[in-house]
Amino acid sequence: MVAENILKIKQEIGQKVELVVVSKYRHFEEIQKAYDAGIRHFAENRVQALLERKTQLPSDIQWHIIGHLQTNKVKHIVPFIAMIQSVDSLKLLQEINKQAAYNQRNIKCLLQVFIASEDTKFGLTETELFELLNNPIFQSMQNIQICGLMGMASNTDNIPQVKQELTHLKNIFDRVKKEFTLPEFNTLSMGMSSDYQIAIECGSNMIRIGSRVFE
Numbered sequence: 001m002v003a004e005n006i007l008k009i010k011q012e013i014g015q016k017v018e019l020v021v022v023s024k025y026r027h028f029e030e031i032q033k034a035y036d037a038g039i040r041h042f043a044e045n046r047v048q049a050l051l052e053r054k055t056q057l058p059s060d061i062q063w064h065i066i067g068h069l070q071t072n073k074v075k076h077i078v079p080f081i082a083m084i085q086s087v088d089s090l091k092l093l094q095e096i097n098k099q100a101a102y103n104q105r106n107i108k109c110l111l112q113v114f115i116a117s118e119d120t121k122f123g124l125t126e127t128e129l130f131e132l133l134n135n136p137i138f139q140s141m142q143n144i145q146i147c148g149l150m151g152m153a154s155n156t157d158n159i160p161q162v163k164q165e166l167t168h169l170k171n172i173f174d175r176v177k178k179e180f181t182l183p184e185f186n187t188l189s190m191g192m193s194s195d196y197q198i199a200i201e202c203g204s205n206m207i208r209i210g211s212r213v214f215e
């Protein structure tokens, strides 16, 4: 099942879109099946689960964190994390930068932007995003790479609304790319099981898929 699902999604999305498999809440045997089907990018939303998974699974997995990250947990993941997709404050970024320097690493980060109409989702507002990017503290950080943006549309069947929210994020992405000198700024992570086709239409080049892979 898992292998067939992955093959189907990969055929659908083509080469230009990166598939990150969201392994949260899945048994490690299921995750291993996705690995055996060729997946190397996996995402978890909680640090504790991520640390457990990491010990049970092959060491060449590129781990992403996609859930709200507390500053006091940063030190546990910085030694090995491939990408932190859920950066939602300058304070968090400062801690990532500090721990990264301590580990002599450069950490790939996405800034999470709040685009949904629900208030249950984390992320920077558009105003906060530009404040952060313009902040001299941010501009002096040496051990982080801002690789792009991450966002989640509202959890709704209203396709025009989803489209509008995802297009909004693409517009913000284009504006940041134009107005700031961020050499690694190339990743737009948007699209989950329910909306990845729409997200790709709207300009996504990284999708985060859980249920469509495992169910």
Ligand SMILES: *Cc1c(COP(=O)(O)O)cnc(C)c1O
Pocket (backbone or CB within 6 Å): 022, 024, 045, 066, 067, 152, 191, 192, 193, 194, 208, 209, 210, 211, 212
């Ligand atoms: C759970 C989760 C996903 C994957 O959701 P599915 O609907 O299972 O594909 C993607 N992104 C984030 C931030 C998530 O928390």
